[in-house]
Amino acid sequence: NAGVTQTPKFQVLKxxxxxxxxxxxxxxxEYMSWYRQDPGMGxxxxxxxxxxxxxxxxxxxxxxxxxxxxxEDFPLRLLSAAPSQTSVYFCASKPQGVFDQPQHFxxxxxxxxx
Amino acid sequence: xxxxxxxxxQVPVFEEAPVELRCNYSSSVSVYLFWYVQYPNQGLQLxxxxxxxxxxxxxxxxxxxxxxxxxxxxxxxKPSVHISDTAExxxxxxxxxxxxxxxxxxxxxxLSVSS
Numbered sequence: 001n002a003g004v005t006q007t008p009k010f011q012v013l014k015x016x017x018x019x020x021x022x023x024x025x026x027x028x029x030e031y032m033s034w035y036r037q038d039p040g041m042g043x044x045x046x047x048x049x050x051x052x053x054x055x056x057x058x059x060x061x062x063x064x065x066x067x068x069x070x071x072e073d074f075p076l077r078l079l080s081a082a083p084s085q086t087s088v089y090f091c092a093s094k095p096q097g098v099f100d101q102p103q104h105f106x107x108x109x110x111x112x113x114x
Numbered sequence: 115x116x117x118x119x120x121x122x123x124q125v126p127v128f129e130e131a132p133v134e135l136r137c138n139y140s141s142s143v144s145v146y147l148f149w150y151v152q153y154p155n156q157g158l159q160l161x162x163x164x165x166x167x168x169x170x171x172x173x174x175x176x177x178x179x180x181x182x183x184x185x186x187x188x189x190x191x192k193p194s195v196h197i198s199d200t201a202e203x204x205x206x207x208x209x210x211x212x213x214x215x216x217x218x219x220x221x222x223x224x225l226s227v228s229s
Contacts, residue, residue, distance in 0.1 A: 004157075033216060040123065042204060042221040043158075058216065090157060092217075102148070103217060105157035 002026050006091050006106035013081045013113050021076040021109050023091030029104070030096035032074040036060065036087040037108070043090065049074055050096050081113045116141040116207050120220035127227055129197055135190040135223045137205030146208040147188040148217065149179055153201045161203070164188060175199070200227045 007022045025032065033048035035058075045058030049068040063085060065077040074093075078085060088110050092103040121136040139145060146165050150158040162173025169181040179190045188205060205220040 035219075040221055042120075042219040043217075044219070045216055048216055059218075092158075102160035102163065103158075105159075107157045 004091055004093055004104050004106035006089075006109050008109060009107065010110045011112070013078075013111065015081060015083060015113060017081050018077070018079050019081065021078075021089055021091075021111070023074045023076065023106060024072050025074075025091075025093040025104070026072065027093065027095075027104065028071060029093035030071065031103075032068070032091065032093045033058070033103075034064070034066065034074070034076045035090045035092065036085075037090060038087050046076065046089075083113045085111065086113045087111060116145065116218050118205050118207050118218055118220035120203075120205050120223050122223050123221065124224045124226065127195055127225070129227055129229050130194045132193050133191065133195050133199075133225065135203050135205075135225065137188045137190065137220060139186050139188060139205075139207045141186075141207060147179075147181060148206040148208075149173065149177070149188075149190050150204045150206060150219075151175075151201050152204065152222075158204065161190070195225070195227045197227050197229060199225060201225060 004025045030051045034046040035043040037043045044060045047066040049055045055066050088108045090108050091106045094103045117140045119138045127133050148163045149161040151161050152158050162171045164171050164181045172178045177192050202222045202224050204222050206217040
């Protein structure tokens, strides 16, 4: 099983550029989410989705857009990258409403904004 | 609103010594609690979880945690650590979203095991 796949693994952008971080899961999980990890800050929730066509904001949504057109994919878009968005981004998924199932995390995308 | 506080940002220990990583949470409703581990340049892996029932929870790699509702704590313990336990550890509580699925993480504790 591939689990949660994030691409790319590394990316360097210039300020003002746009890009999309890809996240795909093959476990038919309804719930998917995006976190950013910064030193000393832990993981903070950016956006999440409880199913295709349904998304909502987390703790730090500004500067990021998401959409969920399929169960498998949950891309994260940076419309105009800023140095403050330099971070490691993690995507996670789990079955919706099944509390004893853990969230499955991807290996992360390391993003640097110059 | 729910929140998680990990009381130690770094914990250095010697190999085969016991260790405790401390976690306090704040919530006005019943919570689900988790400990995740992150090895260098990897994603997060679930160590253990508390959903209900017995307050002593056993996880992978010899770790265990005790849920204490009166002290709102969920401390992680291991009686004897190995070099391979060196990693960052995150405590998390179920947060907003339908059916409490989203996770609120603490800021992490770096466990450094030396020989």
